[in-house]
Amino acid sequence: MDVGPGASTIEYVNTETFPQTTSTDVLIVGAGIIGLAHAALAADRGLTVTVIERDHRAVGASIRNFGHCCITAQSGELYELARNGRKHWLDFASRAGFWAREAGALVVARTATELAVLQELSGLREPGEIVLLTAAEIRARLGTASANASVAGGAWLRDDLRVDPRTTVAELAGWLSRQAGVTVRWNTSALGFDAGTSRKAAVRTSRGTIEADRVFVCVGHDVDYLFPDVAAEHGIRRCALQMAMAERPAGLDLEEAVLTATSMLRYDAFTEVPSAQALRDEVAATAPELLDIGANVMFTQRPDGTLLLGDSHAYDLTQDPFLAESTGERLLEEIRSVLDVEDLTVTQRWQGIYASSEKGPLLVRDVAPGVTAVSVTSGIGMTVSFGLAERNLAHDNRANHNRAALA
Ligand SMILES: Cc1cc2nc3c(=O)[nH]c(=O)nc-3n(C[C@H](O)[C@H](O)[C@H](O)COP(=O)(O)OP(=O)(O)OC[C@H]3O[C@@H](n4cnc5c(N)ncnc54)[C@H](O)[C@@H]3O)c2cc1C
Structure with missing residues (x-):
């Protein structure tokens, strides 16, 4: 193909199909801020993490917003999540090197x-x-x-924070992909969710199957593409x-x-x-x-x-x-x-x-064994992302601890 002056050069990454079923501790579907917050905090717990994103780079809500972590104006559960996430925003901004300001x-x-x-x-x-x-x-x-x-x-x-929405998720994803135990696969769509081997979940993707102990499906407003009944029930x-x-x-x-x-x-x-x-x-x-x-x-x-x-x-x-x-x-x-x-x-x-959704500000729903759909249904995903991810992962820890105690 002739690429003339002014034409964009398209560079495909991750063009390979997985050679066989691959395995990871945690699989994240969606590289917006909700998926990346779960990925970052899971990696910090020493877990192996794979992120799959259907696009060649994330261009969803997380890059189209104001970059305003609107902490103070939240109330109740959302206020708590927003406040708990604040330290993680600052921590990952400093570790991953993206722009963030404690500007209020x-x-x-x-x-x-x-x-x-x-x-x-x-x-x-x-x-x-x-x-x-x-x-x-x-x-x-x-x-x-x-x-x-x-x-x-x-x-x-x-207490409000600011980040630059045009660069934050790309920089966080880039930094994550350079951490040991983390893989980010672009242009890889989740297509379906099955039971895998050894009590793992198996996620069928456009490039092959990935098995994982835990799967967080963080596809923003597209929950209805994968789980129409769940989306309808939550009124998304x-x-x-x-x-x-x-x-x-x-x-x-x-x-x-x-x-x-x-x-x-x-x-x-x-x-x-x-x-x-x-x-x-x-x-x-x-x-x-x-x-x-x-x-x-x-x-x-x-x-x-x-x-x-x-x-x-x-x-x-x-x-x-x-x-x-x-x-x-x-x-x-x-x-x-x-x-x-x-x-x-x-x-x-x-x-x-x-x-x-008018039914609730958050969707956190187990949709199959080991698979949880997570979507912020109140327009404040930047604000609560890290607090929500922290809570979801802590919930997993407690569940694992209880299972171990019962065994
Ligand atoms: C204009 C605007 C302004 C906003 N302002 C603010 C603000 O100032 N403060 C604030 O807190 N919030 C704000 N929000 C809300 C916030 O941007 C969202 O709540 C948040 O970005 C949602 O993040 P997400 O990761 O769930 O979704 P997204 O960023 O949309 O990411 C979802 C990702 O999943 C991928 N995906 C979907 N399906 C699949 C699949 N099958 N397989 C693989 N990948 C898939 C998509 O390609 C996408 O990259 C604003 C939103 C908008 C639109």
């Missing part, structure tokens, strides 16, 4: 009702976890030179989000992720405080179109200065791939107003999809 998040309030939500939540948390800020302090952190009159104040969420739908990237506005240097009123309508810690209903009513009265598009107006700045801008939410079993320009424009208008800039130069737009 900034919530910009533009009305008294928004401020009330922040005050109420800060009163429920330990001192210092949620720091209330004046309008001048918010403006200073946003770097808006002008006196942005729409800002009423806000809060800094101390695909949530489609519109995102954009913009050039760095002159002089903008943002450490924190930035959230706004509509973010406070989406995360449980905010929605559980007394003023949350008043906030919903206020947004419904002043900007109903933001509710119509399921907006969570927020943004983060990547290490190269570009801004990740979003987002909207639409739910369906199968998603249309088409992006409504009016949705993208409405989100941009809101972000321009928060940043107090005339214009943002958009360089990319894309659709992200994650698994969603």
Whole structure:
């Protein structure tokens, strides 16, 4: 084939079919952040790990998001998982060498009702976890030179982290593949799950069969492709989000992720405080179109200065791939107003999809002996990935211990 100037050169890796059935302690299906978190923590326990990924590199939800580990705004079980995962994010960032910042998040309030939500939540948390800020302090952190009159104040969420979504999973997968006992196989799809030899599970793949003591199937929103009944029972739908990237506005240097009123309508810690209903009513009265598009107006700045801008939410079993320009424009208008800039130069737009369910924020379901399907069905997979993986592996440890005690 003639590869002319400008044409991309396609390089296939792992082109071989397995010579025979291969074996591993732990098999992970899916190299998004949920699969890789399970792989990394399993490898740390001294287990041999194989990761299979149907694509030539992961391009799912884990590279399409804000890279915001939104720890503080979670509640209950999810708050616990998010907090437990925090140390692992920092640990693997340092060992694998990917970019991560203990930057926290900034919530910009533009009305008294928004401020009330922040005050109420800060009163429920330990001192210092949620720091209330004046309008001048918010403006200073946003770097808006002008006196942005729409800002009423806000809060800094101390424990939130940031990573760069465009590079993190590739760097973590690359680092994992260089660790002893870990194999990452790209362009290898899981097709089916059977009983193997010696009480192992056998996973049929597009390149042959792999046997494993434990299998975690971490395929994000595509649970229904492999386990349609489980997906239907958990009510999994695909949530489609519109995102954009913009050039760095002159002089903008943002450490924190930035959230706004509509973010406070989406995360449980905010929605559980007394003023949350008043906030919903206020947004419904002043900007109903933001509710119509399921907006969570927020943004983060990547290490190269570009801004990740979003987002909207639409739910369906199968998603249309088409992006409504009016949705993208409405989100941009809101972000321009928060940043107090005339214009943002958009360089990319894309659709992200994650698994969603009204029945529960997490799917962790044994689907065959030794095989567990894991999917975060609440749009916070970056936030809870490592905490969830830690819990799933600890559960295995306890089960093994109990079996040994009974033997
Ligand atoms: C636009 C957007 C913004 C978001 N913002 C945030 C945020 O700021 N903070 C946060 O915490 N969360 C955020 N989320 C949610 C978060 O990105 C997801 O919850 C998380 O990435 C899900 O990770 P995953 O590994 O389950 O899925 P994915 O990243 O989609 O990975 C699943 C992988 O499985 C592979 N796969 C599927 N089927 C097979 C098969 N049969 N065999 C082999 N491989 C297979 C796929 O190719 C894919 O690479 C956002 C999501 C989107 C879309």
